[in-house]
Amino acid sequence: MPTVNAYAAVSPTAPLQPLTIERREVGPRDVRIDIKYTGICHSDIHEVRGEWGEAHYPLAPGHEITGVVAEVGAEVTRFAVGDRVGVGCLVDSCGECDACVRGQEQFCSVKAVWTYGDTDFDGAITQGGYSTQIVVTERFVLHVPDALPLDTAAPLMCAGVTTYAPLRRWGAGPGKKVAVVGLGGLGHVAVKIARALGAEVTVLSQSLSKKEAGLALGASDYRATSDPATFEELAGAFDLILSTVSAPLPMDDYLRMLAVGGAMINVGSPPDESSLHIRLLNRQRVLAGSLIGGIAETQEMLDFCGEHGIGAEIEAIPAEQINEAYERVLASDVRYRFVIDISTLA
Numbered sequence: 001m002p003t004v005n006a007y008a009a010v011s012p013t014a015p016l017q018p019l020t021i022e023r024r025e026v027g028p029r030d031v032r033i034d035i036k037y038t039g040i041c042h043s044d045i046h047e048v049r050g051e052w053g054e055a056h057y058p059l060a061p062g063h064e065i066t067g068v069v070a071e072v073g074a075e076v077t078r079f080a081v082g083d084r085v086g087v088g089c090l091v092d093s094c095g096e097c098d099a100c101v102r103g104q105e106q107f108c109s110v111k112a113v114w115t116y117g118d119t120d121f122d123g124a125i126t127q128g129g130y131s132t133q134i135v136v137t138e139r140f141v142l143h144v145p146d147a148l149p150l151d152t153a154a155p156l157m158c159a160g161v162t163t164y165a166p167l168r169r170w171g172a173g174p175g176k177k178v179a180v181v182g183l184g185g186l187g188h189v190a191v192k193i194a195r196a197l198g199a200e201v202t203v204l205s206q207s208l209s210k211k212e213a214g215l216a217l218g219a220s221d222y223r224a225t226s227d228p229a230t231f232e233e234l235a236g237a238f239d240l241i242l243s244t245v246s247a248p249l250p251m252d253d254y255l256r257m258l259a260v261g262g263a264m265i266n267v268g269s270p271p272d273e274s275s276l277h278i279r280l281l282n283r284q285r286v287l288a289g290s291l292i293g294g295i296a297e298t299q300e301m302l303d304f305c306g307e308h309g310i311g312a313e314i315e316a317i318p319a320e321q322i323n324e325a326y327e328r329v330l331a332s333d334v335r336y337r338f339v340i341d342i343s344t345l346a
């Protein structure tokens with residue numbers, strides 16, 4: 001099996017290190033992609049550090065992948081060598097169950113295969129985009145619109161669809177007041193997308209340190225959640241609260257900021273489960289989760305971002321700075337997505 005250069009974790013505590021990983025030969029329906037950029041999602045850190053349970057090591061994370069098609073299998077019809085493409089959190093599913101047919105491959109009743117650290121249909125453990133190449137079945141490869149540069153488009157593959165899907169599903173649009181909690185990788189893309197959908201956006205961040213930047217992304221208000229007055233002043237203010245926070249949140253405090261019938265959607269995936277609260281039922285408020293998005297939805301998101309010129313705000317880094325980037329992400333010192341320049345791995 002061909003091997004490729006990668007950056008991978010060998011344990012939950014060791015820094016990531018250069019390593020080679022195997023990629024399968026290109027099958028009839030496979031696309032081999034030369035990876036150009038891979039975003040660092042906080043999920044990579046949760047997974048690498050075993051915060052969601054035991055991981056498979058060695059583990060090359062990365063599910064915000066953009067690149068160029070290098071080879072296609074004989075039966076591939078939607079892609080050609082040279083196409084600009086992306087791969088997100090999923091690399092396979094059964095394709096036939098109700099969930100797959102509905103375009104919700106992440107809920108495949110047979111098996112949704114996650115881009116890294118998962119067992120593929122052939123029994124191999126999947127490896128992600130902190131690597132020079134990936135081989136993915138055509139159905140899970142996305143077209144990146146020409147209007148989107150590959151670097152700023154990379155974070156859209158997870159951060160984009162993870163925020164776009166619930167914002168669409170819960171009706172973010174003109175006349176709706178949307179709060180985005182946490183201005184990190186997901187949060188900053190959520191602000192851009194919610195604004196582009198026509199909603200009025202407020203950022204709820206731990207402090208006001210990123211206020212100017214948050215307003216520049218399209219928010220019309222920016223409040224610090226470290227200030228108790230925020231929760232008082234914004235009681236009942238929002239139709240939608242989208243939490244992208246990577247740590248457990250005092251959900252009750254946030255639910256108070258929902259309007260009647262408002263919905264709080266949590267996409268943050270902290271290690272500890274948060275508790276539900278009575279406020280969910282007493283004003284018919286909704287607390288919902290959202291898990292990435294399906295493939296058709298992902299393409300819809302990419303096309304939407306292409307039309308609106310939406311890409312992530314990124315800091316491109318060479319591979320040897322991955323561990324440093326992790327520490328900065330953990331310290332909320334990210335503006336707003338680190339993206340690995342994969343040419344530094346070659």
Ligand code: NAP
Binds near residue numbers: 041158207268270336
């Ligand atoms: P990130 O860039 O680290 O952003 C998270 C933001 O949350 C931080 O920038 C910070 O924003 C805020 N925050 C961090 N710690 C906090 C604390 N203790 N209290 C309050 N706020 C805090 O992470 P990300 O890549 O956007 O990912 C965010 C979360 O979503 C992660 O848990 C990730 O695993 C999860 N995720 C879920 C899905 C899904 O499908 N549901 C998909 C992708 C990622 P401020 O500095 O503005 O306060």
Ligand code: ZN
Binds near residue numbers: 041043044
């Ligand atoms: Zn992610």
